[in-house]
Every structure is written in structure tokens, then in C-alpha cells.
Amino acid sequence: MTEDLKLNMNAYLPLRDVVFNTLREAILRGDLKPGERLMEIQLASQLGVSRTPIREAIRMLEQEGLAVTMPRKGAEVAKMTLKGMEDVLEIRAALDELACQLACERMTEEQLSRLEDKKVIFEKSLQTGNVKVIAEADVNFHDVIYDATGNPKLVNMLNNLREQIYRYRIEYLKNADNYPILIKEHEAIYQSLYNRNKDDAKEAIAIHVENQAIAVKEVIVMQG
Amino acid sequence: MTEDLKLNMNAYLPLRDVVFNTLREAILRGDLKPGERLMEIQLASQLGVSRTPIREAIRMLEQEGLAVTMPRKGAEVAKMTLKGMEDVLEIRAALDELACQLACERMTEEQLSRLEDKKVIFEKSLQTGNVKVIAEADVNFHDVIYDATGNPKLVNMLNNLREQIYRYRIEYLKNADNYPILIKEHEAIYQSLYNRNKDDAKEAIAIHVENQAIAVKEVIVMQG
DNA sequence: CCTCTGTATTTTGTATACAATATTCATTAT
DNA sequence: ATAATGAATATTGTATACAAAATACAGAGG
Numbered sequence: 001m002t003e004d005l006k007l008n009m010n011a012y013l014p015l016r017d018v019v020f021n022t023l024r025e026a027i028l029r030g031d032l033k034p035g036e037r038l039m040e041i042q043l044a045s046q047l048g049v050s051r052t053p054i055r056e057a058i059r060m061l062e063q064e065g066l067a068v069t070m071p072r073k074g075a076e077v078a079k080m081t082l083k084g085m086e087d088v089l090e091i092r093a094a095l096d097e098l099a100c101q102l103a104c105e106r107m108t109e110e111q112l113s114r115l116e117d118k119k120v121i122f123e124k125s126l127q128t129g130n131v132k133v134i135a136e137a138d139v140n141f142h143d144v145i146y147d148a149t150g151n152p153k154l155v156n157m158l159n160n161l162r163e164q165i166y167r168y169r170i171e172y173l174k175n176a177d178n179y180p181i182l183i184k185e186h187e188a189i190y191q192s193l194y195n196r197n198k199d200d201a202k203e204a205i206a207i208h209v210e211n212q213a214i215a216v217k218e219v220i221v222m223q224g
Numbered sequence: 225m226t227e228d229l230k231l232n233m234n235a236y237l238p239l240r241d242v243v244f245n246t247l248r249e250a251i252l253r254g255d256l257k258p259g260e261r262l263m264e265i266q267l268a269s270q271l272g273v274s275r276t277p278i279r280e281a282i283r284m285l286e287q288e289g290l291a292v293t294m295p296r297k298g299a300e301v302a303k304m305t306l307k308g309m310e311d312v313l314e315i316r317a318a319l320d321e322l323a324c325q326l327a328c329e330r331m332t333e334e335q336l337s338r339l340e341d342k343k344v345i346f347e348k349s350l351q352t353g354n355v356k357v358i359a360e361a362d363v364n365f366h367d368v369i370y371d372a373t374g375n376p377k378l379v380n381m382l383n384n385l386r387e388q389i390y391r392y393r394i395e396y397l398k399n400a401d402n403y404p405i406l407i408k409e410h411e412a413i414y415q416s417l418y419n420r421n422k423d424d425a426k427e428a429i430a431i432h433v434e435n436q437a438i439a440v441k442e443v444i445v446m447q448g
Numbered sequence: 449c450c451t452c453t454g455t456a457t458t459t460t461g462t463a464t465a466c467a468a469t470a471t472t473c474a475t476t477a478t
Numbered sequence: 479a480t481a482a483t484g485a486a487t488a489t490t491g492t493a494t495a496c497a498a499a500a501t502a503c504a505g506a507g508g
Contacts (some may be wrong), residue, residue: 050493063287087377094322319467
């Protein structure tokens with residue numbers, strides 16, 4: 001209710017895209033909480049646009065799994081159940097393994113060195129203690145691998161899955177006890193990709209996702 | 225241009241959903257061809273609704289990968305390039321393997337016997353020579369496996385991937401030479417699930433998808 | 449006091465009107 | 479003849495108006 005959502009009018013994009021990005025960010029940041037209703041008129045007046053782009057943005061959020069709409073009842077921010085999160089993580093594990101496998105085959109030397117850079121930057125980011133900075137550094141690390149697959153549709157799906165986890169993953173990154181584990185896991189992933197060893201890479205990423213899964217599921221159980 | 229699209233007004237659904245289903249079907253049937261423009265006013269008058277539900281349906285098609293829109297230019301039916309199809313198939317192979325693996329772990333006896341039924345029905349359908357009947361029987365067979373995963377999000381993704389392939393897969397099913405191969409592959413998949421042998425199941429489905437991949441890619445190359 | 453019902457209000461669903469942009473095609477100048 | 483220009487047209491982008499359904503709440507009846 002106390003949302004002061006604001007549009008990024010910089011880019012010259014259709015309003016539906018601007019609204020979509022704005023709402024998406026708000027959901028991921030937690031400004032719009034799971035279960036919160038997305039009322040068209042309210043959002044329209046808050047963002048200073050008409051209902052039309054709001055509606056189209058909601059349709060897009062819906063497909064991303066970030067919103068759910070019941071006919072004649074309206075839309076709300078998607079609530080993630082434990083089961084839902086397990087389902088997402090199950091898929092993510094498989095696609096992340098695929099991504100690592102493809103990256104082993106296709107990664108260029110330049111991408112490998114970028115991956116090492118991002119790995120180091122991530123390690124440094126942990127010292128800041130700033131969760132948002134850490135999360136972004138982590139995303140950047142994995143994005144190098146995603147891009148290296150050369151499969152934009154896969155990248156898109158992985159980004160989408162990550163979004164659905166992101167909100168809950170933040171909690172995991174707040175606990176400094178996990179940092180040494182994360183560093184080791186990233187190192188293992190990097191090394192196996194460097195050696196272009198598919199099996200090692202798949203195992204390394206599987207462990208990484210599994211540890212996330214444990215942590216994320218705990219957060220959901222807490223919130224109930 | 226000669227489309228006589230008609231709405232299924234049976235169900236009491238929001239028009240956007242009815243329009244979405246109608247357009248989706250039309251694209252999958254090939255009535256709306258890749259690259260064909262989706263003009264709002266034209267579609268609206270053809271379907272007897274206003275532009276609003278058309279626009280929302282297009283947003284949904286867009287997220288399914290069945291339509292592409294360029295700002296200020298409009299939407300068109302997604303063209304599938306060879307590269308695009310390879311990307312889709314790469315993902316599909318991974319998720320179909322995951323589905324088989326999960327089905328091995330979770331499939332009930334009842335689902336197993338349904339799978340056998342669908343396998344037999346598929347074999348019979350081949351004798352009709354009716355491609356649409358065959359395609360549907362094939363879909364039904366695989367749907368049993370998908371449902372057995374108990375993961376609705378995965379089912380959704382697999383259906384979505386299947387849609388993108390469907391239009392091109394039809395050609396493969398027109399050639400009766402392929403029928404014995406399909407029967408054998410389905411049998412292998414069924415047997416490995418029956419034995420709950422994950423590795424066998426993953427291998428069987430991988431072969432199945434790979435053979436599809438070869439055929440589908442040929443179709444695309446033909447069409448250019 | 450509780451429940452049911454009916455009305456008022458809110459909210460979504462759909463249609464239409466208007467604005468902005470892109471495309472097309474004819475015209476003109478080189 | 480070809481290329482550039484500009485007006486006419488077509489199409490999308492956005493806002494608003496109206497209709498239909500759901501929700502909330504108050505009042506009547508048990």
C-alpha cells in the first residue's frame with residue numbers, strides 16, 4: 001500500500017514494457033509481496049498511465065510466473081508454496097546442468113577469463129556484506145555460463161527460473177556462514193569448466209543448486 | 225488471408241483466453257503461417273471481438289514463443305529458424321530426460337497401465353494413416369509420462385516446447401517408413417519405465433528426441 | 449445474536465475513440 | 479530512370495467509457 005512505484009521513462013519503449021519491468025522489479029525487491037493484489041486502477045493511477053498497459057503487463061507477469069490471475073477476481077503476486085519451489089528447483093537443476101555441459105563444449109577462452117573475473121568479483125563482494133551487491137555478483141557469474149551456451153532460449157528460461165527463486169534466495173545470502181561454501185562451489189564450477197570436464201561441471205552445479213534448494217526451502221517453511 | 229477463424233464460445237472464459245486458444249490452434253494447425261502478420265483490427269473483426277482481448281492474447285502468444293512483436297510494427301507468427309529449433313530441441317531433450325527420470329521414481333501402477341494403453345492405442349493409430357490422429361495419440365502417450373512427474377511447472381514447460389516443435393513434427397509423421405521406429409522407441413520407453421530403470425529411460429527418450437530432431441531439422445531446411 | 453438477502457461499491461471485462469508512429473505510393477528533382 | 483521527399487493511409491499505442499461480475503456491508507427476519 002505504501003508503494004511509491006515509479007516508472008523508468010528513460011527508454012523509448014511501449015508503456016506495457018516499462019510497466020512490466022517496474023512491476024517485475026517491485027516483486028523481486030519485495031516491495032510487492034506474495035499474495036498482494038494487483039489492482040488495475042490503483043496501479044494505473046500510481047504509475048500515471050491508463051489501465052491498458054497495466055493489463056498487458058499483468059498478462060506478461062502471469063506468463064513469467066510472477067503473477068496469478070483469477071477470472072473476474074483480478075491478479076495478485078504469485079505466492080510460492082514449498083511444493084512450487086521444489087518443482088522450480090527440480091527444473092532448474094536439470095537446466096543448469098545442461099547449461100554447464102553446453103558451456104564446457106562451447107565456451108571461448110575469452111568467456112573463460114570473464115568467468116574467472118566474475119568469480120573473483122563475487123568473492124570480493126562477500127566482504128561488503130551488502131546482500132544486493134552479493135546477489136548481483138552471483139548473477140553475473142552465472143550469466144557468463146548461461147551466455148556461453150549460445151542458446152538464447154535456454155538463457156531466457158534460466159533467467160525466468162532464477163527470478164522465481166530470487167526473492168527467497170536473498171535470505172540465504174544474509175548468512176555469512178554460507179560464504180566459504182559459496183566460494184568453494186563457484187571455484188569448483190569454474191575449475192571444471194576450465195578443464196572442460198562435463199561430468200565434473202554437472203556435478204559441481206548440481207551441488208550448488210542443491211545447497212540453494214535446502215536454504216530456499218527453509219525460508220519458505222519459515223514464512224509458511 | 226482466407227482464414228475463417230471461429231471462436232469456441234462454449235466455455236465461460238474471459239475472451240482473451242478464448243482468443244488465445246483460437247489463435248494458438250490456428251498457428252499449430254498451420255492456418256496462420258510463420259511470418260504472417262497478426263493485425264489487431266483484422267483479427268478483431270474476424271473473431272467478432274474488440275482489439276482489447278486480441279492484444280492480450282497476443283501478449284500471451286508472445287510469451288509462449290508462438291508470436292513475435294516489434295514495437296510500433298505489430299505482431300507476427302514466430303518464424304522458426306534452424307538455429308531456433310536446435311535450441312528448443314536441446315532444452316527439450318534435457319527436460320524430457322528429467323521427466324522420464326522423475327516418472328521412474330514416482331509413477332503409480334495405475335499410471336503405468338495407462339501408459340501401456342496409450343502405447344497400444346498409438347500403435348493402432350498408425351494403421352489409420354491419419355496424421356492428426358497419430359499426432360494426438362503420440363501426445364497422449366507422452367502426457368502420461370509428463371503427468372507422472374507430479375511437477376505441473378515441468379509439464380507446462382514441456383507442453384510449451386512441444387508446441388513449438390509440433391508444426392514441423394507433423395511432416396515426420398507423414399512418412400510411414402518411420403512408424404516401425406516409433407513403435408520400437410515407445411516400447412523401449414515404456415519398458416524402462418516399467419522396470420523403473422532411470423538410466424535406460426533417459427537413454428530411450430534421448431534417442432526418441434534425437435530422431436525427432438533429425439527429422440524436424442530436415443523439414444526446416446526444406447522450407448528455408 | 450446470527451443468518452440471509454439485497455443494494456451499493458469496487459473491480460474486472462470489453463469496446464471504442466483518439467494519438468502517435470510506421471508504411472506505402474505517388475510525385476518531383478537530379 | 480532512379481532516388482528522395484512528402485502526403486495519404488494503415489496500424490499500433492494509449493486512454494477512457496460502459497457493462498458485467500464479484501465483493502462488502504447494512505438491514506430485515508428468524
